[in-house]
Amino acid sequence: MLLQRFHLNLEEGGKNIMLQSNELQAIYVMWLRQMKRFVRSKSRLVSTILQPLFFLFILGSGFRMASFPDMHVDYLSFLAPGIIAMAILFSSMFTGISILWDKQFGFLQEVLVAPISRFSIILGRTFGGATTALVQGFIILIIALALGVHIPGILNLFMTIAFMILIAFSAVGFGLVVASKLEDFQGFQLIMNLLIMPLLFLSSAFFPVSDQPVLYAISTVNPLFYMVDGLRGSLLGTANVYPPGFDFLIVLGICALLLGLGSYLFNKSEI
Amino acid sequence: MVIVVSIIQTDHLTKIFDDVHAVDAISFSVEKGEIFGFLGPNGAGKTTTIKMLTTLLRPTKGKAIIADADIKTQRNKVRKSIGVVFQEPALDIELTGQENLDYHARMYGIPRDLRKSRITEVLTLVDLLQKKDKLVKVYSGGMKRRLEIARGLMHRPKVLFLDEPTLGLDAQTRHAIWEYVKRLNKEEETTIFLTTHYMDEAEYLCDRVGIIDHGKIRVLDTIDHLKNVVGNDVITVSCSKQEVFQSHVQNISWVKNIKHHDSFLTIGVEKGEEKIPVLITMAQELGITVHSISVHKPTLDDVFLHFTGHRIRSQDENNVAATLPPQFRGRR
Numbered sequence: 001m002l003l004q005r006f007h008l009n010l011e012e013g014g015k016n017i018m019l020q021s022n023e024l025q026a027i028y029v030m031w032l033r034q035m036k037r038f039v040r041s042k043s044r045l046v047s048t049i050l051q052p053l054f055f056l057f058i059l060g061s062g063f064r065m066a067s068f069p070d071m072h073v074d075y076l077s078f079l080a081p082g083i084i085a086m087a088i089l090f091s092s093m094f095t096g097i098s099i100l101w102d103k104q105f106g107f108l109q110e111v112l113v114a115p116i117s118r119f120s121i122i123l124g125r126t127f128g129g130a131t132t133a134l135v136q137g138f139i140i141l142i143i144a145l146a147l148g149v150h151i152p153g154i155l156n157l158f159m160t161i162a163f164m165i166l167i168a169f170s171a172v173g174f175g176l177v178v179a180s181k182l183e184d185f186q187g188f189q190l191i192m193n194l195l196i197m198p199l200l201f202l203s204s205a206f207f208p209v210s211d212q213p214v215l216y217a218i219s220t221v222n223p224l225f226y227m228v229d230g231l232r233g234s235l236l237g238t239a240n241v242y243p244p245g246f247d248f249l250i251v252l253g254i255c256a257l258l259l260g261l262g263s264y265l266f267n268k269s270e271i
Numbered sequence: 272m273v274i275v276v277s278i279i280q281t282d283h284l285t286k287i288f289d290d291v292h293a294v295d296a297i298s299f300s301v302e303k304g305e306i307f308g309f310l311g312p313n314g315a316g317k318t319t320t321i322k323m324l325t326t327l328l329r330p331t332k333g334k335a336i337i338a339d340a341d342i343k344t345q346r347n348k349v350r351k352s353i354g355v356v357f358q359e360p361a362l363d364i365e366l367t368g369q370e371n372l373d374y375h376a377r378m379y380g381i382p383r384d385l386r387k388s389r390i391t392e393v394l395t396l397v398d399l400l401q402k403k404d405k406l407v408k409v410y411s412g413g414m415k416r417r418l419e420i421a422r423g424l425m426h427r428p429k430v431l432f433l434d435e436p437t438l439g440l441d442a443q444t445r446h447a448i449w450e451y452v453k454r455l456n457k458e459e460e461t462t463i464f465l466t467t468h469y470m471d472e473a474e475y476l477c478d479r480v481g482i483i484d485h486g487k488i489r490v491l492d493t494i495d496h497l498k499n500v501v502g503n504d505v506i507t508v509s510c511s512k513q514e515v516f517q518s519h520v521q522n523i524s525w526v527k528n529i530k531h532h533d534s535f536l537t538i539g540v541e542k543g544e545e546k547i548p549v550l551i552t553m554a555q556e557l558g559i560t561v562h563s564i565s566v567h568k569p570t571l572d573d574v575f576l577h578f579t580g581h582r583i584r585s586q587d588e589n590n591v592a593a594t595l596p597p598q599f600r601g602r603r
Binding site for chain 1: 326347351353359361362364365366374379380
């Protein structure tokens with residue numbers, strides 16, 4: 001069995017040299033498709049940008065006088081990285097999940113019978129999803145900066161971007177995992193409401209993590225917490241719990257795990 | 272002597288889903304350049320066979336070779352030589368027709384300078400050149416089908432798979448698609464493997480058909496041969512005491528075959544119109560009342576009935592009834 005698989009890889013590996021331009025084209029096509037769909041779907045464009053902005057403005061002005069222990073910054077600055085993370089998360093997850101659409105509308109079959117590896121399909125799709133999510137993240141970042149959020153230095157900006165990219169890739173990976181396991185969209189609603197929303201509330205995106213021992217324990221195993229905390233530490237240089245470098249390593253691990261698992265499950269899935 | 276080259280060869284190809292033998296050890300070969308059809312009711316295993324041959328599903332057992340490539344171990348090689356038009360539309364409806372084709376061309380590694388000319392070429396073939404910049408979501412069902420066929424042809428596949436190519440289309444579009452398929456087969460010498468549960472479609476298009484039912488191939492031959500088995504003419508008799516009548520009729524020398532179905536008998540004969548009076552006289556002598564009797568040239572429908580024991584259409588309706596909740600049954 002192992003020998004057989006090795007043989008298989010060898011054979012496909014030999015062909016890869018010949019097919020390389022093919023695979024690059026496939027990645028490009030998958031990416032371009034995401035871009036075109038994103039730009040054409042006006043309602044999605046508007047809602048995915050407006051929703052986080054509403055959060056930013058309404059929560060930001062509603063709680064502008066609020067102050068939490070160890071916050072060190074005004075509430076709007078505290079909130080901004082949380083909202084950026086949220087926007088990227090939702091948008092990327094949506095891309096991962098949208099494989100379900102392709103499954104339902106049959107387009108996935110067209111891609112799967114093409115002479116391209118599934119790895120290229122995943123890669124192109126992930127890049128596409130991450131790009132759209134990052135576009136949204138940057139729009140919110142720019143608005144937050146215009147509203148007076150202050151970035152201490154250029155290094156902080158680069159760290160922020162690095163976190164944004166990692167969050168985007170992780171969320172696409174998570175979406176892929178979910179899409180490989182689910183048959184329809186009902187389950188997706190359930191996962192959003194019962195898993196993602198609570199984790200988001202416990203991630204310090206909107207308010208600092210609780211001192212209450214149980215909630216605190218949950219936060220320490222909450223992947224979203226490290227994403228938000230790292231993003232905040234990078235962007236503001238303060239108000240974070242752990243050093244951004246530490247958060248970065250954890251998020252990198254989460255990202256690798258989710259993307260790996262997502263591609264593995266997608267690879268295994270049959271239509 | 273004509274050397275027959277088979278382009279698809281299967282050997283005991285089997286797919287089992289949770290104990291259900293969707294495709295049960297089928298072995299057949301398709302010759303280069305022919306239009307080969309799988310005819311069978313819904314759920315017979317046609318789509319599962321296509322999905323295995325096009326590398327979307329892994330077979331549980333058995334093997335298949337397409338254009339010298341093994342569907343299990345040389346999947347990419349198989350994928351390069353085939354084009355597929357699926358039963359359900361597989362287009363991106365948020366993209367234009369042109370974009371759908373362009374993306375396809377890129378994925379199949381067609382070089383840039385060829386892409387444009389191929390797109391124009393296939394769009395002209397299916398009469399969609401004017402609509403190429405419209406989003407696919409505004410296309411009608413027939414236009415989508417035609418676009419898919421065009422897409423299947425873009426990379427000049429050796430074998431084109433068509434899974435129920437005219438399902439749910441109006442008569443006019445069906446005929447147009449049949450014409451495309453025939454032309455394609457002739458002009459491009461593309462081998463075509465299609466599945467259908469429409470008798471007329473199989474009869475019009477296919478050089479050879481395999482009749483598939485419950486995952487097994489019941490019979491496989493040219494349409495003329497198949498019809499010959501049933502007889503030059505088919506007489507359908509509905510009468511009382513059918514068993515008695517059958518036992519007497521089957522001893523007559525000119526009766527090629529006789530089969531007993533639920534409420535009627537079918538008798539394969541030559542010169543059917545001359546045999547009707549003989550049969551009626553015989554029935555009267557036996558004290559059997561003939562309710563109705565008719566003669567017609569055999570169709571694929573008769574062939575199907577002969578080999579599977581049921582008509583393709585009634586089976587479909589039964590299936591629909593079985594999947595409907597009880598309160599809706601009988602309303603169709």
